[in-house]
Structure formats: C-alpha cells, structure tokens
Amino acid sequence: MDDAVLSNDKQVYRPGEWAVTPGVAAGSPGEKSPPLAQLYPEKDKYLIIPQARYTDPAFAELEWKAVWSKVWTCAGLASDIADPGQWFKYDLGRESFVVVRQKDGSIKAFYNVCQHRGRQLVTENFGRNHSFVCQYHSWVFDLDGKNRRVTDREYFEQDALSGDLSLKAVRCETWAGFVFISMDENAKPLREYLDGIPGIFAGYHFENMHVVKDVVVEVPCNWKIGYENFLEPYHAHITHPEIQPAVDEVLNQYDFYRNGHGNAITRVGLPSERYADKNNINPALAFLLQEAGINPEQFQGRATDVRQALIAAKRKEDNPWGIDYSGYVDSQLMDDWNPSFFPNMTFNAHPEGTMVLRFLPHPSDPSKYLLHQWVLIPKTKPGVPVPYYMGVEPDVDISGTVRPARRYTTLADPQMGLVVGQDIANQVGMQRGVSSKGLSSGVRLSEQEQRLQQIHAEIDRLIAAI
Template structure:
C-alpha cells in the first residue's frame, strides 16, 4: 500500500528523547518562527537567487566578505611555517602557523603587482617569495625583501607593504576566517553550536578523506540537498530499511545554524516490512560487533541492539561512549553552520562538507568533502556510508592527499554519488520558462532558515 504521511506527525517537531532537559545533548530548540518571525516569506523562493549575476554580487558584498567561513583544519599546519591556501570566491587566503601556538591568515597577494604568492594547497616555508619579481615576506606577513629596492622612488613604497591580515580564529580543530574587521568574535557567531557538538571532540580527529568536485550548480542548490531528509525516500531508497526519515527532529539556532536529527538502525515507516533485518541493517549490526546470523531480534529492535553493543567497554571501535547520549551513539546528527558547512556527526567520525561559490560563475560551485576520524581500535573503519576506501590509512599517521575529482568519478561512495546526481538537473530546470519559484514543505524548514539568514546579511542588518 502507498505510504501516507501521518497527520499527527508535525515535520521536524518529533523529538527522539522528548523528556530531554534543557542544556542536554538532545534538547529540542524553539520552533523556527521564534527566531525568524518572517519565515513564511521564504515558502517560495525566486529561481534568480541561483543564477543571477547581480544576486551573486550581492552575496559577495553582503555575505561572503562579512561572515565567518571555515578555511581548513588546524592539523594541516602542525609546525611553525606550515601553511594552507583557502580560496573563497575571488579571494585567496593564506593560513599560516606563525608560532607554535599561533595561527594567522593573510591575503594571498603580492603587494607589488598582485601575483598570488602560493599556488599549492599545502606547504611549509621560511618566507613567502613572489615567483614574478622575488619580493619576499616573513611567515608573519612582515616585508622581508623588495628586489632592487633602490630603483623605486620613495613615494612608490609609501603605505602598507606588509601582507594584509585576515581575522582568524579556531574552534574544534577547524580554522575560520572573516574578512570583516567589525564582525563579532567566532564564539559569538557560533552561538549554541559548540555546546551541542563538544562531546564529539573533533579537535582530536584526523583527516582520512579530502575530495573537491566542481559542479554545474549554484552553491545553494548543492547545499540545500543536504539540509533536508525529504529526498531520502526517492534518492536513497536503499537506506529506508535502517533510517527513520519520517520521525525526525529539526532544531534552529541563532545566526543561521541548525540541526537535523535522524534515527539510525530503525526502519522507515515507509517500509512495508519493518520486521526483517535487511542487508544494510545487518551490516551496521556487524560493524558494532553484533553477529547478524545470531541476532534474533526484529528490525525495529536493532537500534537498541546497536546501542547496547557500543556501550560495552570492549566494543569494536575502542571508544568510551560514556560522554554521549544514547541518540548520539546510534543516530545521525546533521549540524549546519551558516552559511556553507554541514557535519554528519558520529562518535567514530564526522562527514564534513563545504559548499563554496565559484569566483565568476553563479551557476558553478565547489563541493568539498572531508571525512575526519577518531583514532579507532585496530583496523576498524569510520561508518561505511562516509565512503572511506579500504586501502586508505585511517590511523592518522599519514594525511591523505586532496583529490580534485569529477562528478562522474567522484569517489565519494554510493550515498553522496546519489545526492550530487540531482543538483545539476535542478540548476538547469531553474531556467525553465515553466518554472516560477521553489516551493518548500515543512520538511524543508532548514532551507527557509538559510534564505532568511542570507537576507539578513544582504539587507545590511546585523546578524541575530
């Protein structure tokens, strides 16, 4: 029989732990309307937001140059002189460990003729030398050498010659930058996020996968695919036997951040058979140390079996789960940090995604996927859906190279491959003369929040 969405279920308002007290990991946020009284203004969104050059320019001037965005991982610059490059739209930023306990960021541009100083993703330098004429800067941005300085008239070299700095702060092992000197500190911007994510201790995790793909779709089109679970039934039908995407929880935090909490190890109500343990669910049981052949429970009881297996001190992952709530141990908590970052968090590892604008074309973007992993016991891998290949060293001894892949050969695994298969079709369809506007359901409230928060920046109103 066809599935009918239960009338008694309000999308996003179901709580996995309804008695969770304030301040707990499972606490339910206020409804979106309390933070965004105008939320219904975004039930329809104009397609021009996704392809208009004028709108992209407004986003550049009012959003990207004013908000905090994640530049990279602090673990990628472990020693003094280590650096990585962060390209955001038309800007390139150089993030450097200038002292053992200090990270700084500078615009990656020579103050002579504008050449970019570094072109690779990562490196280590005693100084930065322009490949064009040899001007040099110390790693702290101070001018070190001006080639043939005597040939410049004094007035030419007046003013700022050091590398212009960019505000730079860290949280949970991530380095964030902000081009706006007047913006609030990172801690204020992140609002409730550090409280809810602190138990995962992401600063202790290491990168085990790093892939970038250029897509023919606006960055918001790609991001929106990961802000709702409404698409799971059609895009990821193989997940229905072990993911309940009907009874889930949406949370809305200040400054545009949010959370989608989905129960794992629990069949979707859309499944006609909710008793038989499907192969995908059997695999999850095996990962947690439960022999599927010996498991006598039904599919509806598998989530409890997963929880019990992980709570055992000698569990296969070698993790002490005592600092996590039951739902954190078993479920997928998808956090979003405004404007362009999501985290599928698990105690064993986190799937991190960034959605970056193209520097010149609003109908292109860069989809960046990291997988970061805790140190796990033996050869146990992070959750399989994250797509970490069997041959990859997950010990943390070696950092995998960044891969620039194509959408046809993305090496991201089945789930993410299915997700990106939709976005370019969406981008093309937005141009149709037969398409008037996006229409969002209550299952897609996080997308309403995204557009409402963007408009706060574009209207020059201070972030909430």
C-alpha cells in the first residue's frame, strides 16, 4: 500500500483518527480534533437510523420545536444589507423574518409579521426602505421595529392596542459576513455556539468575498437527506468519478466540534487512493499545473508530487491568482475544507472561492426541502476563473460590480454545476427509498459517515432538552 495511507505510524486508515498533516502545533487550523466519541459518547446508538426520522410529520414537529426554534441558523449575507434601510427576507420553515441594516450600522431581525392582522410586511427577497408599511391596512414600522403609525387609530378601542405594537425581534449576530438569527431569546452567543469553526476559518476572510451565484431549487426529499449528502465524501467515488484523477476522496480528515458542527478535509492535487496511476501526470493534474503557471510537460515529478508543487506556486508573491495566501496553512491552499454548521449549512471552502449550501426545511412537508447555493469569491487577477465544480457560468460577471439576482430553478435544470447536480440526482431517488418497507431495518452508517451520526445525536440532545 502506498505510503500516503500511513498516519501516526498506523497501517490502517481510520476515518476518525487520520490527519492530513499529522503533528501540527496545537491551535493550528489543521489540528485534528478529538474523536467523535469524546464529544458524543452515545454515537454508536446512531449506527442505524430509523426511517421515521426522515418521513414522520410528528418527528418533523419535534425538530421544529427543539432544533429550528432554538439554534442559530444563517439568515443571509451582511453584504446584501450594506447600507441603512437595506433588508433581506429569510424564510425558515413556517416562519419568515426581515433582516435590516439600522441607521447606526447595526443589524436587527424581526418576524416578518405586521402586528395588526399578521400580513407579511415584505414579500420580495431584497429591498431598501425608510420604514416598513403594511400593504393591507398601511400600519407603519420604523427600521428598528417600533410602530410609527396605526392608521385610523381613533377607531380602535384602547384595549385593542394594548401592549407593545413594535415588530417582534429575534436574536441577530454576525460572523465573517454571515448573518445568523435565533428564535430563542436564551440562545448562547453565536461565537460560543459555533465553537471552533471561527478560529479554523479566520484566514479565509469570507466577509471580503462577494456573491457571484445565488440559486434555489426545491428538492423532493427530507432536509437531512440533502444535508447528509455533503457531510461525507464516501459517495464521491461513484457519484463524482471524474474527480478521482486529482482529488483523494478516500483519505479524509474528519473533525468534530460541540453543538453538532464538524469539518472534513479532502486532499486536492493528487490522485485518489482508488485511482491506479500514481505516477503519470493525468489531464486533470495537468490542468491544475497549467492554472498555477507550471508547464505540465516540463514538470519533473510523479502525480503524487503535484500537490506540493501547487502549494509552492501559491506561496509566491506573484502567484497567478493575485491572492495573498499568507494567512492560510498549506492544506487550506489546496484542499477542500468542508465545515458543517449545524443544523443546515455547509461550505466547500477554498481561498479562490467558497460554495455555501443551506438546507431549508419545507414549511409543512418533511419530504421536501429547499437547497440554496451561494458562490463567493475574493478579488483576484482579471481572468482568474471560479473553481470549476461550483458551476459559475462563463458569461457571469465575477468582478463584484453587480450582485447577481437570485434564481429559482427546477430539478430538470438546477443550474448548480455538475457536482451538485449529481448530488441532487441521488437525493431525488432517496425519499421513496427511506420510506420503503424494503428499508424497514433503517439507514446504516459507516465510519466514513460519522458526521451523520453526530447530527442525529445532536438532534436528540436538543429534543431531550425541551
């Protein structure tokens, strides 16, 4: 077996133990986390997942009360509300929120509900207002949620207008340009909730990236099926076989954090352990070399040497991307870092671009969810492309001059790129399968799917707490 499978002097690869860079200093972004069992001693209760967790409306209701109504979820991007009065709408299951930039530069979030008869105040995704005017009876609310006008107030009995007429606020905090909200007034601070994630990804400076793609599609399966797909690279060898010449989807570092969060690091720039030819420079590796300004025909090395050559090329001050890579560890320069933010967001993070996916539950049907994709990129040299698998079309303006409109697409043409399109195809076929009598024994999970065990354990911890 190739030396690449050796880790910490062990001959056998263990997904929960193997590290991309063994022995890194404590506190380094690449430091291997403790095993999942240290955070979740009950993890082996989730080697088999009952069908009902994906199909039962009663279980979905438990999730709503214990998870969605309690934890922090990402509502949107701070860059979409850069100026006072700008707002965006965030729909989460049965609820809707309006998130608005205040005159003092702070951000507040409110339930998207007029305090008169309950009409939603905003129906578009984005806008800018001096105040919010209900289009039903013209009640007016300031940007800070305070009621400014009750139309024909004299026709209301005093008791009908008793109490606070302001919009009902929800907790709202930001991290790295992402706006999070929580419906739980007693939720722990966002940074505490995110545990180790902010420190690991500080070098990416997501807040300085801009949107080049914004797409939403409804998928006919439970939100967890969608989320789980992006928590394990185990499926990649058959769903995405085209990546094997230049991506090692087998030897992944898996890390686990409190509150259900995790990370996986997948090495890029070398052949998969499943790929037979580890010597010759295949077309995929040749493309990566060319992109880095290295002539593949003159490259002196094996296929397994390409990754280090690419890291060295990025470390140069005059690198072809025009990016300052000094804030990244070597693995971050090349590899796919895939954090999962419980309960419903993942990144595929690279310095040259990050794909963000949110898995939003359907308001009433546990067999459907909304998949939301953002692609964010930093300022780069003109002509530098977005990482190909993120599916940014060649005619899209990626300069950041224009924020692209949100697209609502179809399963027939999801417009999320080849890789995500392949993942969606798997998900479409899964809901009927997890509902079938043929799977009555439940969904079985491998060691490579420990992040799935983690999210189910976290869900049950939250249900037990209500």
